[in-house]
Amino acid sequence: MITDILKASVAASAIRLATPYIFASLGETFGQRSGVLNLGVDGIMLLGAFAAYYAVFETGNLLLGVLAALIVGMLLGLAMAFISVTLQAEQGISGIGLYLFGLGLSELLFQKTVVTPTPIDGFPRVNLPILTDLPVLGEIFFHHNLLVYIAFALVPISAFVLNRTTFGLQIRAVGQNPEAADAMGISVARVRYMTVTIGGGFAGLAGASLSIALLNIFQSNLTAGQGFIAVALVYFGAWRPYWVMGGALLFSTVNALQLQVKTIENALGINVPSEFAVMAPYVVTIITLIFASKRVEQPTALTKPFERGES
């Protein structure tokens, strides 16, 4: 797999590596637009990744793997909704709790079932008629596994749902002004339960895209903090699906470049310490957040629990 990525062009692997970010941060966008910050995405991703990996490891059925990750993710999303909506717990801290829970449990289950990281047959690349055979473009855009296409397809779908449907309007109303939404007869709790559960499902898929499509393996802390990046990407992308996708591509491009840092060094004759290459997207994100926070309004009710008759 590693050599596979190295052989492919940077652009192609950047698109591929963007998959987990896109899944996770699109899901997080739904939750945050409705006013709930779920910081436990990384924990959900880890458990989703394990569920998918284990299902495929046992049955070899890839669809079953996706389904397992989706269900596990939605259940954890539901739990997070209960914690942050019904119990009104501080969202940043309970998210850290969910992260630790997922980190520990996924490793625990792995050590109790599979023990050693064993590669599995994940999603194969799809060969599209004509398109895949296009020179250069074919390799970059039309030679990926199914989950990559699903992730990118979800971007316009999410934008449509958020901006053009009644449900999307309810989500934005609940996130912007829960008191008014409540007065209009929208159940704030119901909308938030739905968005956070959807977000959990997406995070589960993000995990699956790592364990049964990109890396085809599971090990302890497989995500290495990608879920936290996904949360940051939502701020980075100013709660808009297309911008979020742009942020995901930025991160994945740097990841892809980093994999080929030696090749690039040889080609250009410059010597960049790989640590700085890895550091770069984080620095870029911080700088973007500085500018974004001045110009873009975040959902007013973000991280604020809603209770009738308060404030």
Place this chain on the structure above:
Amino acid sequence: MAIVRRFLNTSKLVNISLNITLLLLAVGAALLVGSVMIMLMDADPIKAYQALYEGAFGTTNSRAETLVKATPLLFVGIGICVAFRGGVINVGGEGQMIIGALAGVWIALSLDTVPRFIENVPINDFPQITVVTLSLLAGFLAGALWGGIAGVLKAYFGVNEILSTIMLNQIALQLMNYLLNGVLLDPEQKDRVNRIPKTARIEEHAKLPRIDWFSDTPTRLHAGLIVGLALAVVVYILLWRTTLGYRIRAVGQSDRASRYAGINVKRQVLYSILISGGCAGLAGAVQVIGLQYRLQTDGSAAGFTGNAGFNGIVAALFGGLHPVGTIPASVFFGALLIGAQSIQREVQVPASLITTLNGLVVIFVVSTQIFTKRLTKRRASVPPQPTPATPKSLPALQEEAAK
């Protein structure tokens, strides 16, 4: 008057005992979930928890190891108390620990190897107390600086501190990897083909002394624990007996009310994360000069911190966000982490069970806070206010959005 005062006192007592009950319930619930998980893995929960207890407290050495494990949690946890009390969610403990460790080890090493700062003073004449104090100070300052970046970004640029501290964790990690492969690399490793990224070992007089007066056999318990205990008291005094602490807590309670009271909110935000980052930085420096005697990386943050940056949050929450309460809480979680290894040995349940339970404890603790909130509100005996019928004005909404 007397009746009122007595009422206030009892209500405070009731509150504290309620809080403690809820915390114990949270742990009880987590351990209960743990038992179910252990049973699902075909092991005996009673045996498992027995192994945990024995592993953590059974021998002199295990008790010492528990305290060694608790020390970084205590430092980070004390810092978290300040930050959370000030309304700043600092989740950058990992990065602040790393930067603190880098600064601490740099001072400890450079007083030996780098050209002498002062003419005619042979290195070994630097007394241990000077070198150690300088290292710890450097660790505190560096951690404070690293936290301060997030503080400035939050106070003056409106950047969410949760996000910036997470980013800064990653940046700190890469900085450590870079420095340990470069300028800080052990000279012995330089010529090797497969280098291990680690610094040279620090000299005797740069080490925090071990505490060995309580047992005949040597343990790894070191004076860092005493520094931590002292810090807990200092931070307690700072938070509840000084103006600075009062202001920090006021801002944490309500930044709007604080602003009307004439408190410079931005500055308090910055102060609270500076102190918080400093405490985490101290944790890193103490790990290096008290325990490991060198800084070494396996490429991940947890490889050095052992997740103390996150587990310190757990300890602080469990200690009721009170520096002194964080002391027993840290020992408790230190014991869990040490005991986890014996669980793995004795009943073949992976040690990651404890990480899982830690996560549950956090969730349970923050989830039960609603009950204390409800209860205190009822007791406050304020007649229910009618909900304002008019929606908020546009400027008010914008102001909230800008926060």
